[in-house]
Amino acid sequence: MSLIKVCDEGQLKPGEMMAVENDELPPIALYNIDGTYYATSNICTHAIAILTEGFLEGDTIECPLHGGAFNAKTGEATNFPCEEPLQTYEVQVKDGEVFIEA
Ligand code: FES
Known part of the structure; x- marks a missing residue:
């Protein structure tokens, strides 16, 4: 396991999400939900769609393609x-920087 820096803490406000682009990681969606960071795969498990092009409402991430949705905290x-859950990733915040465990 290694920690990979993905952004600075202030870069994502509560209610916002971003696509993580890092050669050492698969496509990941990073969410700030009420001040806590969560990360899931950024690819919908129904077909091929980028979830960060959809809509984040509370802890629900809605896919832009067919209206499917997941819990962004649990991947459910x-x-x-x-129907298939999203893979989730551990997020750590240290000294104002956000890291994903890979
Ligand atoms: Fe996401 Fe169909 S590709 S709901």
Whole structure:
């Protein structure tokens, strides 16, 4: 396991999300939900869609393609047609920097 820096803490405000682009990581969506960071795969498990092009409402990430949804904290599929959960990643915040465990 190694920690990979993905952004500075202030870069993402509560309610915002971003696509993490880092050669050492698969495509990851990073979310700030009420001041806590969470990370999941950025690829919908229903078909191929980029989740950060969808909508974050509370802790729900809605896919832009067919309206499927997931819990961004747990990766659980919460709305049809999504059934398979998203992979989640551990996020750590240290000294004002945000890291993902890979
Ligand atoms: Fe995400 Fe279909 S690709 S709901």
